Amino acid sequence: MRARLLVAPIPALLLLGAALLAPGCAKAPALDATPGPKILRFGNGTEPQDLDPHIVTGVTEHHIISALFEGLVTYDASSEGTAPGVAERWETSPDKLTWTFHLRPDARWSNGDSLTARDFLRSFQRILTPSLGSEYAYKLHHVVGAEEFTKGKITDFAQTGFSAPDDHTLVLRLKHPVPYLLEALKHYSWFPVHLPTIEKFGPADRRGSRWTLPANFVGNGPFVLKTWLSNQMITVERSPTYRGAVTPRLDGIAFYAVDSEDAEERMFRGGQLHVTQTVPLGRIDAYRSQPASPLVIAPYYGTYFYRFNTTRPPLDDARVRRALALAIDREAIVKNILRAGQEPALHFTPPYAGFTPGEVLRPELAEARRLLAAAGYPEGRGLRRIEILHNTMEAHKVVAEAIQQMWKTGLGVDVALRNEEWKVYLDSQHSLAFDVARSGWIGDYPDPHTFLDLWVSGGGNNNTGYANPAYDRLLATALNAPDEPARMAIYRELDAIITRDLPVLPLYFYKRVYLLSPKVRNWSSNILDNRGWQYLDLAN
Amino acid sequence: MIAAPATAPSVPPAAAERPHSPGRDAWLRLRRNRLAVVSGIFLLALAFTCIVVPPFLGQGYADQNLSLGATSPSAAHWFGTDELGRDQFARVLYGGRISLMVGFVASLVALSIGVTYGAVAGYVGGKLDALLMRVVDILYALPFTIFVILIMVFLKEPMNDLDAWLRRFDFLKNLQGIGKIVGLFAAIGAVEWLTMARIVRGQVLTVKKMEYIEAARTLGYSHARIIFRHIIPNVLGPVIVFTTLTIPAVMMLESFLSFLGLGVDAPLSSWGTLIKDGADKMEDFPWLLIFPGGLFATTLLALNLLGDGLRDALDVRAAKD
Numbered sequence: 001m002r003a004r005l006l007v008a009p010i011p012a013l014l015l016l017g018a019a020l021l022a023p024g025c026a027k028a029p030a031l032d033a034t035p036g037p038k039i040l041r042f043g044n045g046t047e048p049q050d051l052d053p054h055i056v057t058g059v060t061e062h063h064i065i066s067a068l069f070e071g072l073v074t075y076d077a078s079s080e081g082t083a084p085g086v087a088e089r090w091e092t093s094p095d096k097l098t099w100t101f102h103l104r105p106d107a108r109w110s111n112g113d114s115l116t117a118r119d120f121l122r123s124f125q126r127i128l129t130p131s132l133g134s135e136y137a138y139k140l141h142h143v144v145g146a147e148e149f150t151k152g153k154i155t156d157f158a159q160t161g162f163s164a165p166d167d168h169t170l171v172l173r174l175k176h177p178v179p180y181l182l183e184a185l186k187h188y189s190w191f192p193v194h195l196p197t198i199e200k201f202g203p204a205d206r207r208g209s210r211w212t213l214p215a216n217f218v219g220n221g222p223f224v225l226k227t228w229l230s231n232q233m234i235t236v237e238r239s240p241t242y243r244g245a246v247t248p249r250l251d252g253i254a255f256y257a258v259d260s261e262d263a264e265e266r267m268f269r270g271g272q273l274h275v276t277q278t279v280p281l282g283r284i285d286a287y288r289s290q291p292a293s294p295l296v297i298a299p300y301y302g303t304y305f306y307r308f309n310t311t312r313p314p315l316d317d318a319r320v321r322r323a324l325a326l327a328i329d330r331e332a333i334v335k336n337i338l339r340a341g342q343e344p345a346l347h348f349t350p351p352y353a354g355f356t357p358g359e360v361l362r363p364e365l366a367e368a369r370r371l372l373a374a375a376g377y378p379e380g381r382g383l384r385r386i387e388i389l390h391n392t393m394e395a396h397k398v399v400a401e402a403i404q405q406m407w408k409t410g411l412g413v414d415v416a417l418r419n420e421e422w423k424v425y426l427d428s429q430h431s432l433a434f435d436v437a438r439s440g441w442i443g444d445y446p447d448p449h450t451f452l453d454l455w456v457s458g459g460g461n462n463n464t465g466y467a468n469p470a471y472d473r474l475l476a477t478a479l480n481a482p483d484e485p486a487r488m489a490i491y492r493e494l495d496a497i498i499t500r501d502l503p504v505l506p507l508y509f510y511k512r513v514y515l516l517s518p519k520v521r522n523w524s525s526n527i528l529d530n531r532g533w534q535y536l537d538l539a540n
Numbered sequence: 541m542i543a544a545p546a547t548a549p550s551v552p553p554a555a556a557e558r559p560h561s562p563g564r565d566a567w568l569r570l571r572r573n574r575l576a577v578v579s580g581i582f583l584l585a586l587a588f589t590c591i592v593v594p595p596f597l598g599q600g601y602a603d604q605n606l607s608l609g610a611t612s613p614s615a616a617h618w619f620g621t622d623e624l625g626r627d628q629f630a631r632v633l634y635g636g637r638i639s640l641m642v643g644f645v646a647s648l649v650a651l652s653i654g655v656t657y658g659a660v661a662g663y664v665g666g667k668l669d670a671l672l673m674r675v676v677d678i679l680y681a682l683p684f685t686i687f688v689i690l691i692m693v694f695l696k697e698p699m700n701d702l703d704a705w706l707r708r709f710d711f712l713k714n715l716q717g718i719g720k721i722v723g724l725f726a727a728i729g730a731v732e733w734l735t736m737a738r739i740v741r742g743q744v745l746t747v748k749k750m751e752y753i754e755a756a757r758t759l760g761y762s763h764a765r766i767i768f769r770h771i772i773p774n775v776l777g778p779v780i781v782f783t784t785l786t787i788p789a790v791m792m793l794e795s796f797l798s799f800l801g802l803g804v805d806a807p808l809s810s811w812g813t814l815i816k817d818g819a820d821k822m823e824d825f826p827w828l829l830i831f832p833g834g835l836f837a838t839t840l841l842a843l844n845l846l847g848d849g850l851r852d853a854l855d856v857r858a859a860k861d
Contacts, residue, residue: 260820262820262821280820280821280824281623282610282623282821282824282825283823283824286824329606332606332607333606335607336606336607336609336625337606337623337624384704385704394820397806398623398624400806401624401806401807402604402606402624404806404807405602405603405604405624405807408602416805417805417806
């Protein structure tokens with residue numbers, strides 16, 4: 001008992017002490033004192049769901065996969081334009097429906113196998129295979145027969161519009177012109193995967209097999225997977241077989257899984273990271289006023305929103321959804337919590353040149369209350385408690401707590417928060433095991449279509465249970481529009497349908513807010529926050 | 541409220557001229573221990589503040605003022621405000637309610653399970669004793685925190701149902717997350733009783749050989765009556781001491797669970813969650829850590845000093861060491 005007396009307060013003091021001392025502990029090894037290997041240390045947010053390009057859906061995974069694989073085309077050094085990837089040149093038929101890609105004859109996989117048009121065909125076949133259930137399969141549906149193949153209406157892949165006249169030529173026949181096709185091809189859903197490797201570790205349509213482990217991995221990108229320490233980091237090193245237009249200058253990249261922005265920021269200050277994923281909300285102002293600040297606030301083509309589970313009462317009632325959407329003071333969230341110049345989102349599709357929203361939300365508490373009462377829940381009476389699901393990150397929690405309070409005081413709606421780790425969260429979201437889920441969507445290519453095709457009935461990234469045949473029909477006409485203004489007009493109408501039906505609750509349009517070390521050279525960033533890793537360099 | 545164990549064994553002042561009873565001796569000894577007295581007064585004042593003051597603050601733990609944001613301590617907000625503009629003073633006081641409540645209730649849970657279990661084992665003896673104590677040994681061998689975490693995860697769904705049910709009553713309506721707190725009581729109480737059971741069993745083994753127990757048995761009293769009327773009152777000293785030392789341990793455990801995100805749900809806060817949030821932001825908003833952290837550390841210290849004083853006062857043998 002005597003020992004116990006002493007022991008009890010000590011952990012308390014340790015807890016406090018550890019908390020106070022933490023920044024001191026962060027003084028970790030300084031960077032590159034000697035000109036060693038040039039390793040870029042990149043704060044990548046969270047542990048990736050997987051490294052299989054046909055399985056994943058997130059931005060986190062995109063960062064790593066775009067280093068490990070290369071598609072037909074890739075980013076140029078400015079990250080705004082298009083540079084040859086596996087295809088060294090390409091041409092389009094006058095009707096813009098047939099695209100012919102001539103592949104680099106010396107293209108290789110990281111195990112030395114040569115990379116041919118057949119690899120692409122087999123990869124496209126894999127992502128479209130119904131039994132794989134890839135969330136992103138719909139990205140390839142522009143090609144003739146692809147959609148029918150995914151739906152099982154065609155079983156012979158040769159009947160689709162993908163073909164390879166010879167080993168180094170790939171032809172895509174589209175069902176409608178896709179003005180942004182080259183941009184779309186830079187997305188991982190179009191990347192080739194090495195089928196012989198995948199098949200060595202299980203059937204091609206099995207998810208989560210062991211082929212993505214470092215010992216087994218085969219890719220074709222500028223970097224190749226070296227180590228994978230779960231929940232810590234993934235390192236990639238320069239691929240000896242990569243024969244792109246540019247040889248990577250970095251020796252490797254370390255992708256750190258840190259889902260606490262405070263820990264990440266301390267690592268950056270201690271010199272353990274060159275680039276962070278985000279900045280703690282409380283520190284943005286301090287960084288902003290700093291001279292030669294490492295803070296970067298850049299445009300980011302994405303929307304931060306809450307998904308409603310439209311299959312669960314009471315959220316299956318559009319009036320309830322609208323009431324919840326109207327009761328939120330987005331201005332206060334953006335100005336007082338986020339503080340990096342984000343725009344309140346009063347409709348879903350983020351601003352884009354030529355696109356104007358057809359309808360916007362007019363937040364008004366009185367109207368929200370009226371709608372909730374009309375739905376049978378005056379002042380929130382009789383409404384069950386609603387749960388907001390978010391993935392582990394302080395900023396999501398703060399926003400959720402603000403919204404929790406707005407719904408509570410404004411509408412009398414009880415809200416609980418549920419926090420889940422990234423993979424579990426993705427799973428809950430996909431299996432509709434939530435009431436309201438925090439979400440973000442970053443464009444896969446710079447065109448509003450990447451936001452609007454989310455809500456197609458049964459779409460892999462729909463995750464709300466929303467299904468509207470009229471919407472699907474209108475979306476299908478968008479790419480057949482004769483010109484850009486006509487296409488934008490259809491987008492406008494689609495966006496207005498979403499604003500009316502509200503399967504999601506738009507909150508704000510993103511800004512990319514991060515810290516960047518001055519040691520990083522050739523850094524570039526487009527509105528999708530993508531770049532070719534092969535261009536980057538580090539100062540000694 | 542906290543000093544209750546200290547006053548319980550005492551006798552009213554009116555009886556001062558009576559011969560010295562052990563309880564009165566203990567009370568006198570405790571009073572001579574200044575640290576223990578100061579600690580007791582501090583704890584009483586703290587408990588009083590946490591229980592009585594919050595409704596009069598005019599601000600709840602969840603009331604936000606987004607345009608205010610995080611501000612340092614001022615006349616309007618004594619402990620400053622957090623990022624959502626919530627008054628930290630209110631949050632610390634409401635958090636104190638939760639932390640103190642968890643500390644006391646979970647200790648009481650541990651106390652009742654431990655005393656009953658230990659007394660039965662010690663009194664019956666033989667095979668039942670061996671069996672009961674082996675169960676304790678096995679539970680002891682389980683990694684304690686993992687066990688609590690498992691219970692918390694396992695109880696999550698039933699507790700949500702309980703929560704929904706409890707909140708149908710008007711007076712509990714505003715206590716969001718009450719189910720989770722009940723879950724915390726159960727989880728922590730379920731692991732904290734083990735040492736108590738061992739201590740009580742050891743004491744009972746000594747006491748049950750005494751003549752007055754023999755006498756009670758000869759008079760034909762039932763076993764339950766003998767245990768609860770004759771044995772337990774005579775082993776109460778060590779039990780009281782151990783309980784005062786369990787309370788800070790339980791509060792630590794609660795804050796630890798909250799630190800891991802298994803504690804109370806937002807927007808409710810306990811000292812553990814406040815310290816966790818404060819620790820993340822201490823460089824920018826140090827007051828978010830200093831106030832709950834300082835108060836928590838002081839409370840633990842006071843509880844330990846009081847427990848120490850009680851041990852010296854009640855446990856004559858230990859005091860002679």
